[in-house]
Amino acid sequence: MGTLIRDILEESEKKYSEIKAVKWLKKKEVCERSYREMMTNAVSVRKGLLAEGFTGRHIALIGSSSVEWIESYLGIITGKNVAVPLDVMLPAEDLADLINRSDSEGLFLSPKKLELLEKIIPECPGLKKIWLLQEDAPELPEEKVSCVGRLREAGRKCEADAERPEAEDTATIIFTSGTTGKSKGVMLTQNNLASNVISVDFALDPGTVILSVLPIHHAFCLVMDWLKGFSLGTTICINDSLMHMVKNMGIFQPEIMLMVPLMVETIYKRLSSASPLIPKKLVAAKAFGGKLRIIITGGAHLEPFYIDKFAEYGIDILEGYGMSECSPVISSNTPQSHKAGSIGRPLSNAEISFEDGEILVRGSSVMKGYYKMPEETAQTLRDGWLHTGDKGYLDEDGFLYINGRIKNLIILSNGENISPEEIENKLALNKLVGEVVVTGENNGLTARIYPDQDVVAAKHMGEEKIRTELQAFLDKYNKTQPTYRQITGLVVRKNPFIKSATKKIKRQEALIDEAIS
Amino acid sequence: MTKEMQFKTIVAQYCKVKPEDMTNETKFREDLGFSSLDFMSFLGELEDTFDVELEEEDVLHIFTIGEALALLETLQE
Numbered sequence: 001m002g003t004l005i006r007d008i009l010e011e012s013e014k015k016y017s018e019i020k021a022v023k024w025l026k027k028k029e030v031c032e033r034s035y036r037e038m039m040t041n042a043v044s045v046r047k048g049l050l051a052e053g054f055t056g057r058h059i060a061l062i063g064s065s066s067v068e069w070i071e072s073y074l075g076i077i078t079g080k081n082v083a084v085p086l087d088v089m090l091p092a093e094d095l096a097d098l099i100n101r102s103d104s105e106g107l108f109l110s111p112k113k114l115e116l117l118e119k120i121i122p123e124c125p126g127l128k129k130i131w132l133l134q135e136d137a138p139e140l141p142e143e144k145v146s147c148v149g150r151l152r153e154a155g156r157k158c159e160a161d162a163e164r165p166e167a168e169d170t171a172t173i174i175f176t177s178g179t180t181g182k183s184k185g186v187m188l189t190q191n192n193l194a195s196n197v198i199s200v201d202f203a204l205d206p207g208t209v210i211l212s213v214l215p216i217h218h219a220f221c222l223v224m225d226w227l228k229g230f231s232l233g234t235t236i237c238i239n240d241s242l243m244h245m246v247k248n249m250g251i252f253q254p255e256i257m258l259m260v261p262l263m264v265e266t267i268y269k270r271l272s273s274a275s276p277l278i279p280k281k282l283v284a285a286k287a288f289g290g291k292l293r294i295i296i297t298g299g300a301h302l303e304p305f306y307i308d309k310f311a312e313y314g315i316d317i318l319e320g321y322g323m324s325e326c327s328p329v330i331s332s333n334t335p336q337s338h339k340a341g342s343i344g345r346p347l348s349n350a351e352i353s354f355e356d357g358e359i360l361v362r363g364s365s366v367m368k369g370y371y372k373m374p375e376e377t378a379q380t381l382r383d384g385w386l387h388t389g390d391k392g393y394l395d396e397d398g399f400l401y402i403n404g405r406i407k408n409l410i411i412l413s414n415g416e417n418i419s420p421e422e423i424e425n426k427l428a429l430n431k432l433v434g435e436v437v438v439t440g441e442n443n444g445l446t447a448r449i450y451p452d453q454d455v456v457a458a459k460h461m462g463e464e465k466i467r468t469e470l471q472a473f474l475d476k477y478n479k480t481q482p483t484y485r486q487i488t489g490l491v492v493r494k495n496p497f498i499k500s501a502t503k504k505i506k507r508q509e510a511l512i513d514e515a516i517s
Numbered sequence: 518m519t520k521e522m523q524f525k526t527i528v529a530q531y532c533k534v535k536p537e538d539m540t541n542e543t544k545f546r547e548d549l550g551f552s553s554l555d556f557m558s559f560l561g562e563l564e565d566t567f568d569v570e571l572e573e574e575d576v577l578h579i580f581t582i583g584e585a586l587a588l589l590e591t592l593q594e
Contacts, residue, residue, distance in 0.1 A: 243558070243573070
């Protein structure tokens with residue numbers, strides 16, 4: 001037994017039919033779709049996929065938040081297919097690799113990313129069909145490329161509809177940074193997602209406005225902004241770019257927003273720079289559009305300082321905790337029950353336990369496993385308990401706290417999880433790089449490099465030359481990477497790193513004995 | 518105020534560096550300590566001040582003051 005996302009959506013379509021489900025900006029005009037219109041489109045996608053022979057297949061999506069993206073996603077997961085949302089900011093070669101590793105046979109692609117076709121078509125032979133996320137496309141570059149408007153058209157003409165999935169069927173595969181240097185595909189079932197949506201204890205009136213500012217391929221945004229928002233009949237407004245977040249808060253006047261701590265910190269910088277003579281309520285109205293009352297944060301640690309400061313402006317910040325592997329919320333503060341500094345009480349469907357201080361989670365939102373990675377799955381899921389890699393404790397009132405990490409992941413305050421090994425492997429390809437450790441500080445990444453002494457000797461390189469050459473290499477690397485994976489600091493070491501008996505670099509001692517020039 | 522000075526005055530709201538100390542080679546992240554979100558908000562302000570429209574694709578590979586000024590120049594032409 002279990003619940004399907006399809007059950008939740010069909011219920012919402014009945015209850016909230018004429019309420020606006022999605023709003024977005026086209027140039028300066030506000031466009032909108034009601035729950036009925038959105039679901040009609042999602043069903044057409046679902047039937048269209050069936051008509052094109054897609055049943056039990058994996059289908060990837062590449063694009064930033066858009067109404068076409070979410071309708072296609074819903075069309076995939078309400079039938080018998082599996083949706084694989086990918087990060088639109090990744091380089092073409094990484095996207096091709098993820099399409100192949102996830103065995104995706106279909107792809108929904110943003111029309112802004114047409115240049116990816118050049119790489120993806122030859123390198124992903126398993127892809128049978130690509131639909132551009134646009135209504136119509138007069139000229140299509142390839143036979144296997146179509147557009148979502150035509151797919152829906154085909155679906156509308158079809159009588160047959162896809163069967164309902166089983167609750168234990170995989171609904172979606174979400175990629176997350178792996179500690180072994182390779183990202184892992186988290187398999188979440190229909191029931192994993194649906195029970196997370198149901199268990200997050202948060203009531204809102206239908207039609208409440210939410211502004212969605214996080215990337216849609218992230219579990220936090222996808223499940224909590226979109227799926228949870230749809231379950232409550234809220235109106236989700238799309239922030240077209242982080243460049244326009246403040247302006248869009250004025251246009252859409254949201255009451256609720258999900259953010260990562262970096263956003264809270266940046267907004268606070270601006271709030272606090274206003275003249276102290278202006279009443280705080282007025283400052284807040286200008287900065288947040290006038291109606292914002294709750295910010296929900298997750299993805300990284302938030303300094304409790306900001307919770308007190310935002311309260312002065314009439315805004316409650318509620319911190320939560322989760323990871324893709326748990327669909328994603330594990331615990332959350334709520335308007336009724338919250339404690340600053342804690343990450344809230346565990347959800348009703350999550351059981352918490354500890355092993356040597358590490359937080360373990362069991363329950364209906366815990367993933368099925370990593371796609372085609374049995375070893376990594378066995379390491380993380382033991383006897384039904386998911387090992388989070390975070391250290392923490394529960395207080396006497398049942399609130400959860402985090403006080404350390406076990407895994408090597410670097411968590412930046414924009415919520416991105418960075419696997420240092422993944423980047424180190426790429427940097428180590430340069431001959432001048434002898435040893436390298438990537439660390440996270442000041443909210444950016446620093447590469448600490450011990451140059452290869454043979455190369456230095458052979459080329460008679462001085463300190464200045466080494467630094468210039470390494471910096472030029474990093475600049476070149478940065479140009480190929482999304483902002484959050486760029487290296488913003490360089491430390492050139494004079495001594496090799498401290499190693500363990502097995503000759504492995506001792507990561508926690510990477511900052512010792514640097515003797516930098 | 519020249520366009521360049523107006524531009525640098527906006528930059529200065531996000532960091533502790535004075536406009537006159539910024540050069541074309543000054544890097545937003547490394548030298549001025551911009552976070553990725555500071556940078557995006559800053560670009561939004563540029564759009565409003567100079568009445569231009571920026572595409573996220575165009576700004577991805579901008580690292581220095583000089584590069585941003587050059588882009589602004591092209592867009593205003």
